[in-house]
Amino acid sequence: MRGLLEKNRAWLADASSHPDRWRNRVDHAEAPRHFLDTERFGFGTDAARIPAAYTELERIRTYDQLRTDGVVPWAAERVWKLMVSALRERRWEDAMVQAAYLSHYVGDAHVPFHATENYDGQLSTPPRRGIHRRFEGLALERSISLADLRAGRPEGKGTASERILLAIREGISDVPTLIEADRAAAADAGGTDSDAYWEKFLPVARPIAVRRLEAAGRRLAGLYEAAWKAAGRPRPGNPPEMTDDWLPAAPAFVPRGQTPPPPLPVVPDELKASARLRAKLLPFWSARLGRTVPVTVLLPESYDSSRKRYPVVYLLHGASGDHSDWNAKSGLAAYTANQEVILVMPDAQGDSFYTDSVGFGPIESMLVRELVPAIDERYRTLAKREGRGIAGLSMGGYGAWRIALNHPRTFAAAASLSGALGWGEGTAPAGLAERIWPSETAREWERSRLAPLLENLYRGKAWHGPSLWFDCGKDDYLVDSNRRMEVRLAGLGIPYEFAEFDGAHDWKYWDAHIRDVLHFMRRRLAPATL
DSSP, rough: OOOHHHTTTTHHHHHHHHHHHHTTTTTTTGGGGGOOGGGGGTTOGGGGGGSSSHHHTTOOOHHHHHHHOOOOHHHHHHHHHHHHHHHTTHHHHHHHHHHHHHHHOOOOOOOOGSSSSSSSSTSSSOTTTTTHIIIIIIIIHHOOGGGGSSOOOOOOOOOOOHHHHHHHHHHHHTTHHHHHHHHHHHHHSSEEEEHHHHHHHHHHHHHHHHHHHHHHHHHHHHHHHHHHHTTTTOSSOOOOOOGGGGGGGOOOOTTOOOOOOOOOOOOOHHHHHHHGOOOOOEEEEEOOOTTEEEEEEEEOOTTTTTTOOOEEEEOOOOTTTOHHHHHHHSSHHHHEEEEEEEEEEOOOOOSSSEETTTTTTHHIIIIIIHHHHHHHHSSOOOOOOOEEEEEEETTTHHHHHHHHHHHHTTEEEEEESSSTTTTTTTSSOOOOOHHHHSSSSHHHHHHHHHHHHHHHHEETTTOOOOOOEEEEEETSHHHHHHHHHHHHHHTTTTOOOEESOOOOSSSSHOOOOOOHHHHHHHHHHHOOOO
């Protein structure tokens, strides 16, 4: 672990700011991961009374309230678990991505003004607006260098959320001191823009900043060490050298007033159209269904000129769609032309929700027991769990998760875009459910829930299932079920990645975010190899 971190020290320092860039994407789920407004939990500034366990937290605050309150302790816990999973599975590049995110959340938790609802002095009397930037930014720039900080041994006990809550308790106690020092310095100097102000403010602010920075370093090192131990103390023989393309696409920082370039290249419609010609139609005979199932396949452009074996992502369409949707309605072919991955898009044979049912037949079994072996036989694939992922939109998002959770030894990763992840909960949709299950509809509807599958794979305080990604547009009619899924996963302690972007339940959204899913798959699947 030390060798991996040492080799990528400079990259890690730069990448640690990436969560701020990702927040600007805009991911509405990201902003609350950077702070905790202690006073909002009903205990005043007594952060010691805030529960560290998410299951206990749910009893005092709703999901919507936490979006306002902040969730940095539990964001750090989630990313720490993602880091453990990556280290355990020897996915070194993904482990470094999670290490970068963890460093950012730990750093945020040690800034006093990230621990209070008075985050910018706006609630003080008189208000001390701008104190956040004066302390966190300008004071550090003016008075502290790396050489001023003392190295220390890794420290910390308990879960990641417990360690971060301790940092919050320490930080919020410094807020009154900083507010008063800022007020007094400004009063003596006649404002906050002069050297006279800094001569008064820095003797108070600098020691606090040094103490918080040193504590953050020790606590982060402790979390890194704990993750390595929890993963079984893996040792990369030849640590990879990290590059920025392992980070999720996010807008670059630009000077105030300027518009950043788009985080992903804009692909012209003409190029999308021409790239679609690369798709192949595979008529696949299913003995289980007793008929031919159409499957669209996209091979990488390098396939014919290479002897490599490639990872495979099975990509599922939504309701009222078919196998051709992803290729015909998005820029998928253009986006993946130079990516070393095979994309397989099977037909669901109607609104089957990718399950084995009386109404549509053994669709799930056909995909897993017949199509996967057939693809491995026909193409040069990485025919192992680490070489397979499955993703989908809407109905296909549910199907991707359900299939991967039912077959965790077959698929290493599952991703859902605008997924129907609440399928099986509440009242069954009239007509549709009866078509899938003509008899015992209510019983089969309840059995189709994802919750039991998730709970079954979380054993011994460890996750034994596939890596999970899901995203949804904030104006999507399925966004509430996706938010409920985040609550469920956080409560169970299952590692996951979730994003809530602008957008609705349409192809504009799916075309925009399939590249996020493909990037997730790249971090989770084994690379193409000879």
